[in-house]
Amino acid sequence: MSEVLELFKEHESNRKWFEENHESLVKSYDGNFIAIYKQRVVDFDEDVGRLMERVKKNYPLDRVSVEHVSKEKLQLIL
Secondary structure, X not given: OOHHHHHHHHHHHHHHHHHHOHHHHHHHHOOOEEEEOOOOEEEEEXXXXXXXXXXXXXXXXXXXXXXXXXXXXXXXXX
């Protein structure tokens, strides 16, 4: 499998996990950005810049999905 396809599948898997767990994530992380790696929240912050600084030090950035958690579903396209 090509690396690009593998990355795409990993991000799709993280996105699906986010959508399936949205309600419980809102209870813990409402108003924050979360970093998802292998279908697990690995960090969060209300400031996406601070979050990204920490994430890039600890995880392979190309394999981490970042989502904003809100009662109102919002999708950021980066």
